[in-house]
Amino acid sequence: MSVITYRQALRDTLRAEMLRDDNVLLLGEEIGLFEGSYKITEGLLNEFGEQRVRDTPISEEGFVGAAVGTAMLGLRPVVELMTINFSLIAVDQIINHAAKVYGMFGGQTSVPMVIRTPGGGGQQLGATHSQNIELFYAFVPGLKVIAPSSPADAAAMLRAAIRDDDPVMLLENLGLYNSKGEVPDGDETVAEIGRAAVTREGSDITLIGYSRMAAMSLRVAEELAEQDVSVEVVDLRSLRPLDRQTVVDSVRKTGCAVIAEDDWLTYGIGAEIAASIQEGAFDYLDAPVRRVAMAEVPLPYAKPLENAALPSAESITTAVKETLSAVGKRVG
Amino acid sequence: MTEIYMPRLSDTMEEGVISSWVKNVGDKVTSGDVLVEIETDKAVMEYEAYEDGYLVKQAVSEGDTVPIGEVIGHLGDSPDAVPEESSSGGAAAPAEQEPAEGGGEQEPAAQEQEQQPAEQAPQQPAASGPDGEEGTRPRSSPLARRLAREYGVDIESISGSGPKGRIVRADIEAAAKQGQPQPETPATATAPQAAAPAASAGQEGYDDGRDSSELQVSNVRKVIARRLTQSKQEAPHFYLRRTIDAEPLKGFRSQINARLESAGTKVSFNDLIVKACATALRAHPEVNRSWVDEKLLQHGRVNVGVAVAVEAGLIVPVLHEADRMPLSEIAQRSRELAERAREGKLKPQEMSGGTFSVSNLGMYGMDSFSAVINPPEAAILAVGAMKQQPVVHEGEVVARNTMALELSVDHRAVDGAVGAAFLKDLAEVLENPMRIVV
Numbered sequence: 001m002s003v004i005t006y007r008q009a010l011r012d013t014l015r016a017e018m019l020r021d022d023n024v025l026l027l028g029e030e031i032g033l034f035e036g037s038y039k040i041t042e043g044l045l046n047e048f049g050e051q052r053v054r055d056t057p058i059s060e061e062g063f064v065g066a067a068v069g070t071a072m073l074g075l076r077p078v079v080e081l082m083t084i085n086f087s088l089i090a091v092d093q094i095i096n097h098a099a100k101v102y103g104m105f106g107g108q109t110s111v112p113m114v115i116r117t118p119g120g121g122g123q124q125l126g127a128t129h130s131q132n133i134e135l136f137y138a139f140v141p142g143l144k145v146i147a148p149s150s151p152a153d154a155a156a157m158l159r160a161a162i163r164d165d166d167p168v169m170l171l172e173n174l175g176l177y178n179s180k181g182e183v184p185d186g187d188e189t190v191a192e193i194g195r196a197a198v199t200r201e202g203s204d205i206t207l208i209g210y211s212r213m214a215a216m217s218l219r220v221a222e223e224l225a226e227q228d229v230s231v232e233v234v235d236l237r238s239l240r241p242l243d244r245q246t247v248v249d250s251v252r253k254t255g256c257a258v259i260a261e262d263d264w265l266t267y268g269i270g271a272e273i274a275a276s277i278q279e280g281a282f283d284y285l286d287a288p289v290r291r292v293a294m295a296e297v298p299l300p301y302a303k304p305l306e307n308a309a310l311p312s313a314e315s316i317t318t319a320v321k322e323t324l325s326a327v328g329k330r331v332g
Numbered sequence: 333m334t335e336i337y338m339p340r341l342s343d344t345m346e347e348g349v350i351s352s353w354v355k356n357v358g359d360k361v362t363s364g365d366v367l368v369e370i371e372t373d374k375a376v377m378e379y380e381a382y383e384d385g386y387l388v389k390q391a392v393s394e395g396d397t398v399p400i401g402e403v404i405g406h407l408g409d410s411p412d413a414v415p416e417e418s419s420s421g422g423a424a425a426p427a428e429q430e431p432a433e434g435g436g437e438q439e440p441a442a443q444e445q446e447q448q449p450a451e452q453a454p455q456q457p458a459a460s461g462p463d464g465e466e467g468t469r470p471r472s473s474p475l476a477r478r479l480a481r482e483y484g485v486d487i488e489s490i491s492g493s494g495p496k497g498r499i500v501r502a503d504i505e506a507a508a509k510q511g512q513p514q515p516e517t518p519a520t521a522t523a524p525q526a527a528a529p530a531a532s533a534g535q536e537g538y539d540d541g542r543d544s545s546e547l548q549v550s551n552v553r554k555v556i557a558r559r560l561t562q563s564k565q566e567a568p569h570f571y572l573r574r575t576i577d578a579e580p581l582k583g584f585r586s587q588i589n590a591r592l593e594s595a596g597t598k599v600s601f602n603d604l605i606v607k608a609c610a611t612a613l614r615a616h617p618e619v620n621r622s623w624v625d626e627k628l629l630q631h632g633r634v635n636v637g638v639a640v641a642v643e644a645g646l647i648v649p650v651l652h653e654a655d656r657m658p659l660s661e662i663a664q665r666s667r668e669l670a671e672r673a674r675e676g677k678l679k680p681q682e683m684s685g686g687t688f689s690v691s692n693l694g695m696y697g698m699d700s701f702s703a704v705i706n707p708p709e710a711a712i713l714a715v716g717a718m719k720q721q722p723v724v725h726e727g728e729v730v731a732r733n734t735m736a737l738e739l740s741v742d743h744r745a746v747d748g749a750v751g752a753a754f755l756k757d758l759a760e761v762l763e764n765p766m767r768i769v770v
Contacts, residue, residue: 286500
């Protein structure tokens with residue numbers, strides 16, 4: 001067992017998959033010579049050469065489209081979009097091509113491609129470079145959207161994404177790249193796409209998140225445990241397919257839920273989760289489902305304003321305590 | 333797969349108890365077969381299948397109570413068909429959901445929830461009820477409602493500790509543990525029905541020095557409690573008493589029964605009294621009335637209810653148009669109704685529509701008693717025991733059989749003189765029993 005960063009887990013997995021399968025190739029801006037804006041592709045150009053690690057022009061629509069084509073012809077391209085914000089330039093290729101080809105051409109060819117891309121705010125990158133717009137893609141049938149929150153999951157889910165025959169968007173997070181966690185040595189775990197995980201068991205309340213918010217939820221649960229609050233944490237892991245059952249089972253057990261999401265509240269991922277909870281666990285709900293999300297503003301650049309706009313461990317803790325108080329359990 | 337729902341088997345029914353399953357899981361069911369016996373607020377009734385199939389699931393166990401409309405079982409095409417989980421969130425994508433209305437209003441509403449969670453803060457329960465209004469459902473979480481059903485806790489008797497007095501799981505569990513409505517906080521004004529037990533039972537539930545425990549309350553008992561409380565609270569009772577000379581009645585009955593012996597039937601004193609009441613009511617339609625919702629109803633039919641004590645409580649089967657029935661039919665019909673009342677198998681229509689009731693505790697040796705009116709009827713006759721008493725008869729003190737009658741009357745519908753005229757006439761009919769049949 002080694003303790004490595006989320007970044008390291010991604011990099012090691014890319015390398016291992018390229019060694020395992022000659023059809024795996026990488027495309028993206030500055031992933032070769034510069035070794036990636038966030039150094040996920042460090043050393044890979046040297047090891048695998050320009051054929052398999054291709055620096056592209058600044059033309060997201062072009063190289064995502066190229067990836068769709070190579071995938072249709074049998075290769076397994078892994079595209080790096082420098083941030084999810086730049087996916088907006090490639091949105092037609094992603095939604096109208098990658099997601100549609102298999103179904104519209106009668107299953108003649110699948111599109112086994114991966115788009116890796118980080119989202120998230122908190123890095124003072126300004127409103128256009130700090131968004132959480134994974135919802136756009138989680139909305140679209142034909143795509144799979146997964147969002148690991150730990151180094152071990154990053155490895156297992158990237159492995160699953162590369163080996164999956166459908167287009168998969170793997171959502172990374174700028175705030176998680178340096179986070180550390182245990183990854184078993186020589187691990188070959190292939191995550192099941194579409195499966196959430198109860199990352200901490202508890203009995204008083206269910207706290208649901210994905211990506212950075214799943215990691216933060218775990219920390220909140222640990223802190224609240226010291227105040228005798230038993231928080232169950234559900235990491236969604238996959239936004240499409242969405243594992244409603246794990247969420248519903250947990251809420252049926254605890255009777256109340258708080259959802260933490262980095263995106264905007266209105267129409268956000270949390271709204272879908274809340275709807276799923278009322279459908280599947282209505283008779284088990286002891287309090288309204290609470291959502292904690294980003295303020296409904298373009299994210300400010302100024303650090304104090306940026307902090308104020310993003311959900312925090314403190315705002316999640318407050319929501320948990322208030323929900324517990326509504327069901328008769330006073331905390332602190 | 334066909335879902336079987338808890339049916340509405342009487343007008344006043346809100347929930348039903350699965351008394352017993354007649355069909356077992358896996359049994360073949362033909363349309364018209366009795367599936368299950370259901371205890372309503374009035375009786376145990378058989379419920380039949382409307383289509384063919386196999387009973388594949390009993391969703392509600394015997395003895396459990398569920399509201400009207402709840403799924404109680406499933407019929408399938410084969411004995412081993414598997415019923416679908418009706419509320420599975422994971423199985424089906426919510427594709428059929430209707431879009432939310434008023435999209436433009438969502439944002440402020442959502443932000444309000446996010447930033448001003450005023451609703452989340454616990455508050456004192458509202459003073460008179462959840463909304464300060466009578467007759468509204470108390471605020472309660474879905475989980476609390478489900479647990480209340482499971483524990484058999486009357487959710488209306490509990491005060492909620494959640495925001496705006498919402499009843500939450502903790503309140504139900506506390507009530508179930510204590511086996512009683514939760515004690516109110518002293519500062520809170522309470523609904524009248526909740527105040528009494530709270531005040532006498534104290535904080536520790538039934539650990540009150542009386543070694544008390546709570547018994548299961550049948551629907552029949554709930555209905556008795558509700559309707560008779562309503563009667564005593566709403567109907568201003570007055571009471572008229574008259575003792576009759578029962579010798580002629582006694583002789584008349586012997587004569588009739590001697591005649592009926594060959595037919596194998598017998599007429600009881602109560603049958604004679606029921607028939608006499610029906611005859612007197614026909615002659616005094618001003619007593620055959622009801623005061624309902626500020627309206628005075630004149631009933632065209634004379635339907636006499638007869639109080640029957642059964643294990644579950646008091647049941648009042650009704651002899652419809654008793655004034656038009658021959659005595660022998662009254663005797664036969666009331667015996668049959670009483671028997672089915674004891675088995676809990678009366679149909680709702682056999683227990684409703686009364687315009688007058690007779691309650692007889694003579695067999696227990698009661699001299700006389702005052703009965704509570706069975707609403708919406710205007711009067712009830714309480715009949716005491718037939719007893720030998722010294723009376724003045726034809727100028728001499730002699731021992732004769734007498735019977736005390738007491739009429740309870742709803743003063744909103746019937747005044748004293750009117751009631752007295754009726755009772756006087758009734759007494760005269762009973763003292764000259766030939767008038768019962770002629």
